[in-house]
Amino acid sequence: MKYNLVVCGGTFDHFHKGHREFLRHALSMSKKLLVGLTSNTYVKSKENNNWIEDYQIRKQSLEAFFKKEKTKDRVLIEPIDDIYIPKIWESWPIEAIIVSKNTLLSAEEINLKRKEQIKFPLKIEICQLAKSEDNGYISSSRIRRGEINREGKPYINPLWFKKKLLITEKLRRNFKKPFGVLLRKNKGLRRPDCPYLITVGDITTKIFNDLSLHQDISVIDFKVARKKKFSSLIELGFLGKDKIIKIANPAGCLTSTLFKAVCEIFKLKKDSQHIILQIEGEEDLSVLPLILSASLESIIFYGQPKEGIVKIVVSEKTKEITYDLVSQFKI
DSSP states (O other), rough: OEEEEEEEOOOOOOOOOHHHHHHHHHHHHHEEEEEEEEEEEHHHTTOOOOOOOOOHHHHHHHHHHHHHHGGGGGGEEEEEESSSOOOOTTTTTTEEEEGGGGGGHHHHHHHHHHHHHOOOOOOEEOOOOOBOSSBBBOOOOHTTSBBOOSSSSSSSSSGGGTSSOOOHHHHHHTTTTTTSESSSSSSTOOOOOOEEEEEEEEEEEEEHHHHTTTOEEEEEEEEEEEEEEOOSGGGOOSOOOOOOEEEEEEEEEEEEHHHHHHHHHHHHHSSOOOEEEEEEOGGGGGHHHHHHHHTOOOOOEEEETTTEEEEEEOOOHHHHHHHHHHHHHHH
């Protein structure tokens, strides 16, 4: 091993393949490893900090990893409230700091501070970022945005952007059951705290508009139970200040156009403008690409005929289930 004692730091949110590779690299470089784990206070001070896991959850993920690697006795974990090395470690004979190219500037700032304190600078060792299957990089932010899973696999198969997918009879029967929590009454509906609030279906969308719940995205087709019921957005409670995206998606299928439109919606800058995806054909199955594309913790509501409204909280589990279901469609 190159060193006796090295240090690294990070948030290690939604512990993933890239984290594992980074820490294995750090362990291969030194006999002992000090890990500075960002505190909840530090996380809250940064931009785009919503939906990052609590400190204790992140620490437990690290401890579980080191236990599995049988290296727990070689590692110390301490909370950090800034980019600098905790005071408890400042007098320790640390030789190097392990970083990725994304955190190189922080390592250089640490060395500037050490220079001011008349201390030797730390050697800076750079670990390569782990690649995702879509040729990007694996990151916690991409996982939170719902783009990839923790192994770097995209939640949308590239083939689905090119082919029309047809529902099977078995799947059709499955989709008659609520895909989330069934709410039989609309009373008590409130605007939840979530990255995106989404409604699918004309009746559900109208209910949310009438209650002024200000959903971010609505998917409509002017039909109820496949029969034309509405003829304008005003009838659904919209005020005319919305961004409208129109596409065609025939009944019983998922078109490449639908997948592309849904993905584009989540790439748009989120602001006060509400987005309406107006579908010529049928919107029922649009719930599936919405789950696959939405950020984690987003909430989707859709109507269950003659029963009520179904609430789906987008999670890693619901994304994996949905990916499996869409994979069963016929090409």
